[in-house]
Amino acid sequence: MGTFTKILFASVCVAFLAVKWTAPSFNAESLRGARVLVTGASTGIGEQMAYHYARFGAQIVITARREKVLQQVADKCLSLGAQKALYVAADMASESDADNAVDFALEKLGGLDYLVLNHIGPTPFSMWDGDVEHTKWLMKVNFFSYIQMAWKALPSLEQNKGSLVVVSSLLGRMQTPFVAPYASTKFALNGFFGSLQHELVMKKSNVSISICTLGLIDTESAMDKVRGITDVPAYPATDTALNIIMTGATRQPELFYPWFTYYVSLSKDLFPYISNYIIQNSYSRIP
Numbered sequence: 001m002g003t004f005t006k007i008l009f010a011s012v013c014v015a016f017l018a019v020k021w022t023a024p025s026f027n028a029e030s031l032r033g034a035r036v037l038v039t040g041a042s043t044g045i046g047e048q049m050a051y052h053y054a055r056f057g058a059q060i061v062i063t064a065r066r067e068k069v070l071q072q073v074a075d076k077c078l079s080l081g082a083q084k085a086l087y088v089a090a091d092m093a094s095e096s097d098a099d100n101a102v103d104f105a106l107e108k109l110g111g112l113d114y115l116v117l118n119h120i121g122p123t124p125f126s127m128w129d130g131d132v133e134h135t136k137w138l139m140k141v142n143f144f145s146y147i148q149m150a151w152k153a154l155p156s157l158e159q160n161k162g163s164l165v166v167v168s169s170l171l172g173r174m175q176t177p178f179v180a181p182y183a184s185t186k187f188a189l190n191g192f193f194g195s196l197q198h199e200l201v202m203k204k205s206n207v208s209i210s211i212c213t214l215g216l217i218d219t220e221s222a223m224d225k226v227r228g229i230t231d232v233p234a235y236p237a238t239d240t241a242l243n244i245i246m247t248g249a250t251r252q253p254e255l256f257y258p259w260f261t262y263y264v265s266l267s268k269d270l271f272p273y274i275s276n277y278i279i280q281n282s283y284s285r286i287p
């Protein structure tokens, strides 16, 4: 082994151990009675997060557009052990609905310890066809509602030493084809909340922000899009949900799930030619 390789190897080991030692350990008890608002919780990762919070004995408010489905999820949360499980229907393309959802949670729970922003509007998995209106609408749902709700919840989170959890994507850190409107909303989230993260630390705020970078997760909506087009491995929504919750509860600034998403996003900058080649050749057809 050359000197350089040795030094590189040693620094990687030190960095790895440093991360292992300094990462605070998750205490499930800390979530008992915690007041949580989860958005996009009628299905997918949001629904699984609601169930995990319920098992930990939290008090939760869930939101999405479909009231009937929310009611079923809330009922299941109660049966799993949630201290409270309430729902409020909201369309996040509407500013007043986004406001109402936060107001509802603040009022019914008497404050918030966690705001988990997770919802996304449906978007096609296909080549960009010039639909600017769709992109504007998606920006409202996936981005503007996030900053609006975060701002509205911030005073209560500040009082309660709370946490803001933003569910983002690998596609908010690297560009891949067929997802231009979606990727733009996720890049916007990473830009905005990354900047806010600095500001909160600099002003010694009580609030932590966790930005979650997810790879492909096996939710119905994601699987319907990529089935037969790519064989990138999909990871389970329930494990994803638990990892997001633990990241928020331990106040870590970032989550990469599955773990290799971190290296994928690095390799895009370190080896752009190889990375682009792999990306452009990892689809069996153009959707």
Ligand SMILES: NC(=O)c1ccc[n+]([C@@H]2O[C@H](COP(=O)([O-])OP(=O)(O)OC[C@H]3O[C@@H](n4cnc5c(N)ncnc54)[C@H](OP(=O)(O)O)[C@@H]3O)[C@@H](O)[C@H]2O)c1
Pocket: 039, 040, 041, 042, 043, 044, 045, 046, 063, 064, 065, 066, 069, 090, 091, 092, 093, 117, 118, 119, 120, 121, 122, 141, 167, 168, 169, 170, 214, 215, 216, 217, 218, 219, 220, 221, 222
């Ligand atoms: N699945 C993946 O492969 C993957 C990968 C990377 C990142 N992520 C991120 O993980 C999060 C969850 O993804 P998912 O796959 O679980 O999504 P999903 O299954 O499609 O669920 C989306 C949720 O958002 C709600 N929603 C849709 N439009 C809405 C609107 N206009 N207003 C309010 N709520 C709305 C949906 O409920 P209603 O229809 O009832 O409104 C549903 O509860 C997202 O932030 C996504 O970007 C997912």
Ligand SMILES: *[C@@H]1O[C@H](CO)[C@@H](O)[C@H](O)[C@H]1NC(C)=O
Pocket: 158, 159, 160, 161, 206
């Ligand atoms: C931060 O939390 C402490 C209690 O832990 C509280 O006294 C203080 O007022 C909070 N700061 C703000 C700005 O709310």
